Amino acid sequence: MPQDPAIRIAVDITSAKLRAQNGNITLARQLLSDCFAEAARLKLAGLQLQIRLAQAEVENRVQASSANATLPFLERDAKASGYLLIAEKANRLGQLR
Numbered sequence: 001m002p003q004d005p006a007i008r009i010a011v012d013i014t015s016a017k018l019r020a021q022n023g024n025i026t027l028a029r030q031l032l033s034d035c036f037a038e039a040a041r042l043k044l045a046g047l048q049l050q051i052r053l054a055q056a057e058v059e060n061r062v063q064a065s066s067a068n069a070t071l072p073f074l075e076r077d078a079k080a081s082g083y084l085l086i087a088e089k090a091n092r093l094g095q096l097r
Contacts, residue, residue: 009035009047013054020058028058049078049086056093068094 002008012035020028032055039047052074059070071094078087
C-alpha cells in the first residue's frame with residue numbers, strides 16, 4: 001500500500017468504485033466515508049471533491065434521487081474551488097437521470 005496518504009486515498013476511491021460495480025454497495029459507501037474523513041483531516045480539498053463525486057456515483061446506482069440531490073452542491077463547490085473537471089462530471093451525472 002502506498003505511503004503517501006493522497007495516493008492511498010486515490011487508490012481507495014477506485015477500489016470503492018469497483019466494489020460498487022460488483023454489487024458491494026455497503027462496503028463501497030464505508031470505504032468512501034473513511035476516505036472522506038481522512039481527506040478532510042489532511043485538508044485535501046481536491047480529494048474531498050473526488051470522493052463526493054464517487055459517493056454520488058455509488059448512490060446513483062442505488063437511489064438516483066439521493067445522488068441528484070447532492071450533485072448541484074458538488075458542482076457549485078467544485079467550480080468555486082477551481083476543480084472544473086469534477087464540476088463537469090457532477091453536471092453530467094445529474095443529467096443522466
